[in-house]
Amino acid sequence: MALQSKPTILLLGTCDTKLAELLFMKSTLESQNTTVLLMDLGWNPTSNPEISITQQTILHSIPDSDPKSKITNLSSLDREAYINTITAPAIQTVTDLFKESFIHGILGIGGSCGTALSTSIMRDAFPIGFPKLMVSTMASGDVTPYIGETDIGMIYSVVDIAGQNRVLDMILGNAVGAITGMARTYMERQRLHSSEPQTQSLTRIGITMFGVTTPGVTAAQEHLKKVFGEKCEIFIFHATGSGGRTMERLIKEGQIDAVLDLTTTEIADEVVGGVLSAGENRLQAATERNLPRIVSVGACDMVNFGPAETMPSAFSDPGAKRLIYHHNPTVTIIRTTKEECVQIGKLIARNLIGKCGGNDGVGCRTKVFLPVGGISLRDAPGQEFWDPAADEALFSTLEEELAGSHIEIIRDQHNVNDPEFAIRVVDMLCDLIKASK
DSSP: OOOOSSOEEEEEEOHHHHHHHHHHHHHHHHHTTOEEEEEEOOSSOOOOTTOSBOHHHHHTTSOTTSGGGGOOOGGGSOHHHHHHHHHHHHHHHHHHHHHHSOOOEEEEEESHHHHHHHHHHHHHHSOTTSOEEEEETTTTSOOHHHHTTSOOEEEEOSSOSSSOOHHHHHHHHHHHHHHHHHHHHHHHHHHHHHHSOOOOOOEEEEEEEOGGGHHHHHHHHHHHHHHHGGGEEEEEEEOSSHHHHHHHHHHHTTOOSEEEEEEOHHHHHHHHTOSOOOOTTTTHHHHHHTOOEEEEEETTTEEEESSGGGSOHHHHSGGGOOOEEEEETTEEEEEOOHHHHHHHHHHHHHHHOSTTOTTTOTTOOEEEEEETTOSSSSSSTTSTTOOHHHHHHHHHHHHHHTTTTTOEEEEESSOTTOHHHHHHHHHHHHHHHHHHO
């Protein structure tokens, strides 16, 4: 398809409750030399010639095999059923639109319901890097459920989106300016990409890092640059839950070619109940795509909590006899026990086995490196978390659980932060990358 001369913005909202505000935004967007597609996510059907994608258009995209395809009137449903009914077909409608046309930005407005609907579409229909902006009454609180691991921008509406006034008009006008600028930049990037001669693409490598694995990751990054020169692009992910989820998403989107997963501490938080879990499926995206990958157990010696007073009593009570380290006023960490390390090892192993399982293991591109000299800065001889017995429980569990999976497990005598360990794992990853081409 030929590139367009002006950007196209997809505008989302519930037209049964926010039509005046949406039409104001549509008019303002069009005055900025953009094309606007207005999509109605409302509970009640709304008839207006300015609406490009109606509620009925969305419902018609539900497959005939789905029982929900028989629903023709969302207003007859309760709120929960309405949201559950419209979300999936709306995502599919927008996904198809994105694939078939040049859309350059998406802008939504709403309260709690409209925000949930619009951000679901933003998260699931578009890749990271695509311009996404949400004006919401919910944006001054915890926006994690709306943003997830994506790059959605959110603007607090300040006043409720329930009738135009000078404050709201200023906020909506600012949103129009922001999405217009982002969309123009995105469109220009697409234009440049299409006109550039096709050259050998960079090898895109994801690396996971935590404060206590930073020296090792830094050494690995430097060695990768020596090996690849300008032919690699490195993405560092802070293993704080959202970092791991973001890497998993980019892997699924095909935006990462290889992984140096040195820091799998989010698995420890998932198993023990810390606050930095990336979910029970951490590691699975690279397993499913069978990417060249080195996995280690960096920072699995610790589980993270907030301020000390927020820790569950099961860990903070003196009778629990847990080794606690107060990292700073807002971060408290505990040392994982032998029993917890066994469970951590089992979850890591479970999520690594996929195409590397079975009987033949042909094409397995995962190797596991176990740093016997310690798995973090704090888990080293003379440091507070140094516990070879707990580490051995983790190592031996991984070896037992991965036996027969065709995943090679290598013990290395260095600490995870030792430059020699970094060089060794990078060289092995480079061998896997070369063999995969």
